[in-house]
């Protein structure tokens with residue numbers, strides 16, 4: 001099941017990036033299972049989900065489609081306020097919720113993390129996957 005869903009997700013991600021002439025930014029997932037903390041009830045499904053496989057599918061399909069993939073440092077992506085930059089575990093009172101303790105900026109936690117990942121891909125020196133360099137594709141950033 002997860003393999004089919006991962007194929008479906010990666011296919012849609014890459015198609016959208018290609019259609020809109022964008023790159024894909026991903027957290028460098030090495031060690032994600034040790035980093036993510038969730039309520040006990042959710043642990044089983046999270047730990048059995050194959051994030052590594054999803055990343056591999058996205059990278060592979062992006063390579064075929066000529067879409068650049070940028071891997072960014074995953075630290076604190078779900079604890080950093082994209083509005084003021086304040087980093088705190090308290091910014092994320094629940095798994096699904098983000099609320100900045102400093103400026104009050106709030107939103108769905110996954111969406112906030114995605115904003116931070118995109119921002120890091122733009123401003124940091126990204127780790128660009130090898131195929132993007134080999135094919136001479138300039139990043140739009």
Ligand SMILES: [Zn+2]
Nearest residue numbers: 081084100103
């Ligand atoms: Zn803030």
